[in-house]
Amino acid sequence: MGWLSESLNSSIGKKFIMALTGISLILFLIVHLAGNLTLFIGEEAFNLYVESLDKIKPFIRVIEVVLAAIFIFHIVNGIKLYFENRGARPEKYAVNGSRKNSTLFSRTMAQTGSIIFIFLVIHLSTFWKAFNLDTHAADASYYNIVLEWFQIEWYAVLYVICMIILGFHLNHGFQSAFQTFGWNHNKYASLIKKIGTGYAVIMAVGFASIPIYFLLGGM
Amino acid sequence: MVKLDSKIPSGPLAEKWTNHKFNIKLVNPANKRKYDIIVVGTGLAGASAAATLGELGYNVSAFTFHDSPRRAHSIAAQGGINAAKNYQNDGDSVYRLFYDTIKGGDFRAREANVYRLAEVSNNIIDQCVAQGVPFAREYGGLLDNRSFGGAQVSRTFYARGQTGQQLLLGAYSALNRQIAKGKVKMYNRKEMVDLVVVDGKAAGIVTRDLVSGEIETYSAHAVILATGGYANVFFLSTNAMNCNVTAGWRAHKKGAFFANPCYTQIHPTCLPVHGEHQSKLTLMSESLRNDGRVWVSKLKGDMRNPGDIPENERDYYLERKYPSFGNLSPRDISSRSAKEAVDDERGVKGQEAVYLDFEDAINRLGKKAIEEKYGNLFEMYETITGENPYQVPMKIYPAPHYTMGGLWVDYNLMSNLPGLFVLGEANFSDHGANRLGASALMQGLADGYFVIPYTIGNYLASDKPEKHAANSAPFKEAANQIKDFTANLLSIQGKHTVDEIHKKLGRVMWNQVGMARNAEGLKAAIKEIKELKELFWNDVKVVGKAEELNQNLERAGRVADYLELGELMALDALERNESCGGHFREEYQTPEGEALRDDENYTHVAAWQFDKAGAWTRHKEELTFENVELSTRSYK
Amino acid sequence: MAEKMINLKLKVWRQNGPKAVGAFEDHDVSVSADSSFLEMLDELNDSLERNGKDPVVFESDCREGICGTCGLVINGQPHGPIPKIATCQLHMRHFTEGQTIWIEPFRAKAFPVLKDLAVDRSAFDTIMHAGGYVSVNTGGVPDANAIAIPKDVAAEAFDAAACIGCGACVAACKNASAMLFVSAKVSQFAVLPQGQPERYTRVQKMVKVMDELGFGSCTNTYACEAECPKGISVKNIARMNKDYIKAKVKTEKIELEA
Incomplete structure (x- = not known):
């Protein structure tokens, strides 16, 4: 399989990995958000949602492992690209004119990605840990766990900021993936860009609305 | 007196090349790899020659002073390339292309060479299409053509306004393929500074590495020069900044004859000069004359804006003087007519410029059609001048553009020095006293793809030249001479910069050896050029060192050669007591002001032998016309 | 005609060789608004030469925007602030009195500085050697x-073939990626029937060499397209990506021939 690792390590191969894993994560986020929005329906609905996931635990575990692998691929590959790309220009320009030729979103994928990674660590060590590892009383409500966390001000604000940054990342990532797959068509390219921006806004607003809702609700 | 043998094959015109190809000697395929060939220059002629010779199996070393072969000035040709395909069914044929070219050259080119050029023109188009050159096409998918000056048929193939670029990239791609295969060794950023001649044969070259400054020697069984023209002798020309005559000139000083140096082409459609610090002139493709109308005011000293000059006060002088060719009259005629209008004080607002107006074409065809045809040219015009040519007429004026003269070659494209071949604009062979539009690309590729691969084999197989070591005495001697020459330039440390002297030379050339010449002016020019040469060698300032990247030194060496060439151009113009094509002597004109040839005394090529600095011997190669009748060129 | 003159402060990069340490040098110039940017540098050099100083090394040739020789980064933008032109086509009328110009x-790592403003772009040729041609004798x-x-296919090929090989795409890209340049050549042949026989080997070979030469990867910022003097589209990059992936996934050949 020498050809495979060679292909995946080529510049286009690495782009391809970023795009493929990125698109997978984009799809995951849709499911994730859809589930989270049950919080707005109420405690019962959310608890039911989480419990129903609990019933298919082995399956969820497999999904989680796959997701983790995708994340790791996306992150490791991204870090590798970042350093290689920096190395491609050892002497920097004294005047940076990139504002004039590209968007902020596209130039800051490594930075927004890093922040999202930090967020991910926090997210896993709080919610995921609370839902999956911590022992709860038999009548504990998942809904209340969320409520408690989001009524901590700094935590909620951090969440909101991170979700905005996630939106930045997705805004570029979505259409970028299509470009990488070679789907840049006169007729559909602008539509894809719009869908990407729409998607990014929905994700950012959707995820951020939850902490805002609980924070304001708790006040 | 040296007898110049053009080696034109016998037989009827249309069969000469075919017979010649059969009669010449071939190098057996297995033996080709035993021959080393040096190609200097990687424009259309050089790149196509190097690629084709590599394909055949020769060991080729190709040299360019550019950072990449793709930069050669062929790339800037805009309009197109002629071929006698007759795809338009408008009566074209090989014979008509031949005839138009001979007539366009004012009957000062060799019949046999020109016929061969017309004959292989069709192969060029086939070859380029096969390489993936994206020529313009019709909706049906077949190739499109347009018409060009000096022809009444549509035979010009084009790729928007970037035909030269696309053809060069085609040749460059073929060259790359041979470089990848190891059949061509490519040397970038190495400028040929001398030719090495051993026992009367070209044996190799001396180069200066433009990055390290190192002087190096290379030997081969044959040397091909495809080093372009010398229009930069005028300082301001449409040539690229680095175009120069050095390779050809140094070969000339080593014994190669320089033919018809006075035949220079002044292109009619260039942007006018804007100021003292201008570095070069920009050409607007002649194809614009297909739809643009050239005019000036009928009144002297008219300072009105073009829009304020009513139709009946405009003089569409080309349409008036040459009704059948009109705005598509040949270049020399169009240029001279512009000069006449300006000399008559009818230039645009007192400037050295005339109008090229698209108003009628836009009204007739619509802005979109004009945009499709000339969009990039219009954009280019606006970028440079800040004026929108869709709204106000373009201002144009003639500028030095192409040089028909060059090193003398025989039918095989070999100079009088055995083993030295010269292709493309660097030779003198196919355009006579004036070149028609879209013929330079044709000649460059004809020479490189379809002529030299045959004729060089003949030389190698029949002369069996030997290869000398690149470190043998004659090479070392040549290299040392160049080192001395360079040291000399750097040691003067005078007051005048290289560009300053070049500009002065350019002014002398433009005023006295330009569009119109006379004996008195030419004599004065020779004197002035000699003085400039004196000034250069006593008081020029060249900064920096020899062993480094030194652009000032590069230019100094080139200007030193221009100063000598300029003198020879004036001398050649003075000796040619007639007007023909791009060479217009004011003393020799018809009462209507048209060029007046002297066929009795000047139906010959003037080939100059270098004797010593400032002294040449003029040799003649008589031109015989067996197929066309010498007529007064008329485009009325 | 009275020329409009403008005064400018130049900060010019000077570097004596590929390994030397470079620095900016200050020059005050007064120049006609009708001059081109390179003519301004010509004038600067003329005055440097008169004072016995080394002129600023910069490259240019055709000065019509087609040969691709010139290329400077002016105030952070390759070929300066005006879109779709090469440095040689930039005129001083686009600058304002008293402006500072860097x-x-x-x-780029793949474009080492030779001296001052001149860089070595031979890496582009090396990529072309790998497959930038149709193999016909x-x-x-x-x-x-x-x-x-079809006319539109020819036009699409032309749009890609219009690349002048100047390297502005690499200079503009934050990753110094050469994808736009390489994809332009790959695309020209990928859309034309003449290029089909080698379509999938060509893209693999050219990308392989591109990667070996130290260019960065493309992250789809499209700065290259924005700064390209010929407006080469990033659609070409998409096409190259697709062809490359297709070549790697579908072709049976495991080893590329040299």
Whole structure:
């Protein structure tokens, strides 16, 4: 399989990995958000949602492992690209004119990605840990766990900021993936860009609305 | 007196090349790899020659002073390339292309060479299409053509306004393929500074590495020069900044004859000069004359804006003087007519410029059609001048553009020095006293793809030249001479910069050896050029060192050669007591002001032998016309 | 005609060789608004030469925006602030009185500085050697009209082929990626029928060499397209990506021939 690792390590191969894993994560986020929005329906609905996931635990575990692998691929590959790309220009320009030729979103994928990674660590060590590892009383409500966390001000604000940054990342990532797959068509390219921006806004607003809702609700 | 043998094959015109190809000697395929060939220059002629010779199996070393072969000035040709395909069914044929070219050259080119050029023109188009050159096409998918000056048929193939670029990239791609295969060794950023001649044969070259400054020697069984023209002798020309005559000139000083140096082409459609610090002139493709109308005011000293000059006060002088060719009259005629209008004080607002107006074409065809045809040219015009040519007429004026003269070659494209071949604009062979539009690309590729691969084999197989070591005495001697020459330039440390002297030379050339010449002016020019040469060698300032990247030194060496060439151009113009094509002597004109040839005394090529600095011997190669009748060129 | 003059402060990058340490040098110039940017540098050099100083090394040739020789980064933008032109086509009328102009070379690991503002772009040639051609020998080709090529296909090929190889895409890209340049050549042949036989080997070979030369990867910022003097589209990059992936996934050949 020498050809495979060679292909995946080529510049286009690495782009391809970023795009493929990125698109997978984009799809995951849709499911994730859809589930989270049950919080707005109420405690019962959310608890039911989480419990129903609990019933298919082995399956969820497999999904989680796959997701983790995708994340790791996306992150490791991204870090590798970042350093290689920096190395491609050892002497920097004294005047940076990139504002004039590209968007902020596209130039800051490594930075927004890093922040999202930090967020991910926090997210896993709080919610995921609370839902999956911590022992709860038999009548504990998942809904209340969320409520408690989001009524901590700094935590909620951090969440909101991170979700905005996630939106930045997705805004570029979505259409970028299509470009990488070679789907840049006169007729559909602008539509894809719009869908990407729409998607990014929905994700950012959707995820951020939850902490805002609980924070304001708790006040 | 040296007898110049053009080696034109016998037989009827249309069969000469075919017979010649059969009669010449071939190098057996297995033996080709035993021959080393040096190609200097990687424009259309050089790149196509190097690629084709590599394909055949020769060991080729190709040299360019550019950072990449793709930069050669062929790339800037805009309009197109002629071929006698007759795809338009408008009566074209090989014979008509031949005839138009001979007539366009004012009957000062060799019949046999020109016929061969017309004959292989069709192969060029086939070859380029096969390489993936994206020529313009019709909706049906077949190739499109347009018409060009000096022809009444549509035979010009084009790729928007970037035909030269696309053809060069085609040749460059073929060259790359041979470089990848190891059949061509490519040397970038190495400028040929001398030719090495051993026992009367070209044996190799001396180069200066433009990055390290190192002087190096290379030997081969044959040397091909495809080093372009010398229009930069005028300082301001449409040539690229680095175009120069050095390779050809140094070969000339080593014994190669320089033919018809006075035949220079002044292109009619260039942007006018804007100021003292201008570095070069920009050409607007002649194809614009297909739809643009050239005019000036009928009144002297008219300072009105073009829009304020009513139709009946405009003089569409080309349409008036040459009704059948009109705005598509040949270049020399169009240029001279512009000069006449300006000399008559009818230039645009007192400037050295005339109008090229698209108003009628836009009204007739619509802005979109004009945009499709000339969009990039219009954009280019606006970028440079800040004026929108869709709204106000373009201002144009003639500028030095192409040089028909060059090193003398025989039918095989070999100079009088055995083993030295010269292709493309660097030779003198196919355009006579004036070149028609879209013929330079044709000649460059004809020479490189379809002529030299045959004729060089003949030389190698029949002369069996030997290869000398690149470190043998004659090479070392040549290299040392160049080192001395360079040291000399750097040691003067005078007051005048290289560009300053070049500009002065350019002014002398433009005023006295330009569009119109006379004996008195030419004599004065020779004197002035000699003085400039004196000034250069006593008081020029060249900064920096020899062993480094030194652009000032590069230019100094080139200007030193221009100063000598300029003198020879004036001398050649003075000796040619007639007007023909791009060479217009004011003393020799018809009462209507048209060029007046002297066929009795000047139906010959003037080939100059270098004797010593400032002294040449003029040799003649008589031109015989067996197929066309010498007529007064008329485009009325 | 009275020329409009403007006064400018130049900060010009000077570097004596590939390994030397470079720095900016200050020059005050007064220049005609009708002059081109390179003519301004010509004038600067003329005055430097008169004072016995080394002129600023910069490259240019055709000065019509087609040869691709020139290329400076002007106030952070390759070929300066005006879109779709090369440095040689930039005129001083686009600058304002008293403005400071930073002039830098194209910077990339794959484009080492030779001296001052001149860089070595031979890496582009090396990529072209790998496959930037249709493998046909001279002679023995079919008649030019033997294959009909739809007008829009020819136009698409031309749009890609219009690349002048200046390297502004690399200079503009934050990753110094050469994808736009390489994809332009790959695309020209990928859309034309003449290029089909080698379509999938060509893309693999050219990308492989591109990667070996130290260019960065593309992260789809499209700065290259924005700064390209010929407006080469990033659609070409998409096409190259697709062809490359397709080649790697579908072709049976495991090893690329040299």
